[in-house]
Amino acid sequence: MAVYERNYGRYQGELTPSWSRFMILPRYAFKDVFDSKGFLIFLVLSCVLPFAGLILIYLHHNLAALKFMNLPLEQLQQALPINATFFRRGLDIQSWLCFLLALSVGPSLVAPDLRNNGLPLYLSRPFSRTEYVLGKMMVLIALMSFLTWIPGLLLFFFQAYLEGAGWLAANLRIGVALFVASWTWILVVSLVALAISAWVKWKPVARVSLLIVFFVLTGFARALNEALDTWWGYLFSLSTAMDNVRAFLFGTALDDSHMAQPVWSAWLTLAVGCALSLWLLSRRIRAYEVVR
C-alpha cells in the first residue's frame, strides 16, 4: 500500500461570478472576425446608411446648410420626412445586413467544436450548455447590435435632441420599436444561424441552408398563398413575419401590402422559429455523441 503525502494544494481563491463566464467564449471569435479585411470593409460599408441618416437629420435642422445646397426645407421634408417610416426603412436595410453578417460568421461558430469533439472541453467545467450557446450567440449579438439598434437609437436621440423633448414624447414608440424589432431579428437570425451551424458541418452548405430558410421558404410561402388565395403560407416565412412585426411595432404600413398577415401569426412564426432552433441546438449541443 502506497503512503500518500498530501503535498498537492488546490486553488482556494475567489472565482469570477458564474453568470459572467459565457463572455469568455467570444474573445477569440472577435479576434478572428476582425482579422479579416473583407469583414472590416463590410463593417465600414454597413455604417454608410446610419451616417447618411445622421446627415439627413442634421440637414432637416440646419437651414444654412440647406440654403448652401440650394435645397428648400419643405421639399426635403416632403421627400424624406424624419418619421416612423424613415426609421423603419433604415432598420429594414440594416436588418438585411445583419443577415449577411450571419451568413458570413454564423456557420463557423458551433460546427468546428462539434466536428472536433470539442464540447467536453467546455462542458467539463462549471459551464452549462445554455451558457455555451449564449457565449457563441454573443458574437452575433454584439456585431448585429452594432448594425441595428445602437445606430438606430443614436439617430433617434439625435433627432430628439434637435427637435426637442416634445418630439421625443410624441414619438417614443419609434424608439421602443427600434429596440424591440432589432432584438427580435437579432435573436431569430442568431438562433437559426447557430442551429444550422450545429447541424451542418460544411460552411458552404450551412450558408445555403440559411438562404433556404430565409429566402426559399418565403418564395414557397408566396406560391402557396397565390395558389390557395390565402395568407397562411407566410407562417413558413421568417423574413415576411419579421417585416409584419416591424411594421406593427413602428405603426406603419407594409411597403408591399400583398405580404400582410395578422400580427399574431407573424409573432407565432418567429416564436416557433426560435423554439425550433433551440430544440435543434439542445439535441446537438451535448458533451458526448452515441454512435449507433
Added chain:
Amino acid sequence: MNAEKLSTADRQVTFENVSKFYGDVLGVNRVNLSIPPGITGLVGPNGSGKTTLMNLMVGLIRPSRGRVSVFGLGPDDPEGLFRLVGYAAQYDSFPPGLTGYQFVESYLRVHGFSARESEALAWKAIERVNLVEAAGRKVAGYSKGMRQRIRLAQALSHEPSVLVLDEPLNGLDPMARAEAIALFRELADGGLHVIVSSHILHEVDLISDQVVLIHGGYIVAEGDIGDVRDEMEEDHPVQVLVRCDRPSLLASRVFEADHVVEARILEDGQGLLVRTRDADSFHLALNRIVLENGLAVDAVAPADSDVNAVYQYLIGSNGEKQ
C-alpha cells in the same frame, strides 16, 4: 467544499450500482466502484465502456440508474464537482487559431478564474508539462506529443483533486511518455487521484497503483493487480519462473505439493516454469526445497501476474492489439 480537509475514506470516487444506457445501447451496467487516491488504470477493449465511465466521473453525462460521486459531490453541484475534477478527453480537439498558452488560459477563465490568476495557473501548468518554449506557438503547429501535453496542462491547470485522462499516452514518444508517467506519479504521490485509461497494458501495469478492468459495460475486476491475480488462482494457476542450476530436481520436488499443477523445464535447461494454485504456499515450499537440496537459484519471478496476463485471462485478448 475543502477537499484537503476530508478524511481518506471520504476522498474517494464512488460508483453505486451505476448503469448508463444511450437509448438501446449499453454504456456501463451495474458498476460498483470505489477509487482511492493514487494512479488507477482503466483497462478494456474498444467500446467496453471506459469513456462512458470517465464521462460519468466528470459529470459530462448522468447515470440512467445509480449514483456517482466525487468526494461526496455529484453532477447536481457542477460548481463544486468541476473544481475537483480535471478532464482530458481522448479527442485531439482544439479551438482553431489558439496558441498553447491561450488554450490553457481561456479554459481557466471559463472555470471562473480571474485574468491574473488564470495567467499564473496557465504558466504553472505549462511548465509542469515542459512546454514553456512552445506555449506562444499555435496549437495547430504542434506535434501529436505536444498536443497531448498541452491537453494534459489544461486538465491540471485549475489544480484539481481528481485528474481523469482518456488515453493520455497516445502519440507520445518514449521520452515524453517517461516524463508524463513521472508527472502522474508525482501528482499521485501528492495525494491526487489520477485515473488513466489506456490500451498499452504494460504501461498501465508499470504506472498503476490499482486497475479497473472493464468489458462489455461490466467491471470484470478491480483493485491492486496482485490481489486480482491472487483471486484468479483457482481458475488460472499462477505461473512462477525459477532460474536455477538443477531444474529437473526442483521439478520432481515441487510436484510433491498438491497446489502445483504443472512444472516445465525451460528450453535452455536453466530454469523451471511452475503453475500453481497457491502462490504463497509455493514460495514457502520453494524456500524449503532450496535449503534442503542446496540449489543455486538465480531468480524467482511471477510470469503472469501483470495486467496483460490478467486482461488476457478475464477478457480473452491482448489489449495491445485492440
